[in-house]
Amino acid sequence: MAANTVNREPTVKKTLKKILIIFGIFIALIGYGIYWAFFDMNRLPKGEYLTEETSPNGKYTLRAYVSNGGATVAYAVRGELVFNDGYRRDKNIYWNYREDTANIKWLDNDTVVINGHTLDVPNEKFDFRNQ
Structure with missing residues (x-):
């Protein structure tokens, strides 16, 4: 056995x-x-165009869009990084809830401040859902 x-x-x-x-x-x-x-972040709603700012060296452009979620959801701002060299696809790097304006300021060629959130592009992202 x-x-x-x-x-x-x-x-x-x-x-x-x-x-x-x-x-x-x-x-x-x-x-x-x-x-x-x-x-x-690739599934975010497109939204309506707000504004854009180009980096000092012209390598990147950050476009901001406002998304209206409807009657029961607040506005949200989406930031899309555009690679001006044309070799890479646009990339969402910013998504914040309860905002309807975008204040974009480039600190240098690779650092952007969006509504008080500093990001080192192209690698960093801000998404309120992960905070």
Whole structure:
């Protein structure tokens, strides 16, 4: 009888390992779906154009848009970084709720202040949902 138990252990371990891998993939897919639906900055509403400012060296332009969420939701401002060299796609770097204006000021070629939030472009982002 001991021989049967020894032979079954590798099968049980393999089955348990497969179940854990499938469960992990399932959890990862749910996590990505939540991120995509609620936090992905590429899914923000376009909004209406407000203003734009170009960096001192002309490499970037930051365009600001205001988004009207409807009667029960406050306005929000979206900042879109435009790469003026034409080789990269535009990128959302700013999203803040309860704002309807955009005050944009470039401190240097790679640092912009949007409504008091300082960002080092092109890598930093501000999203009120992550604060």
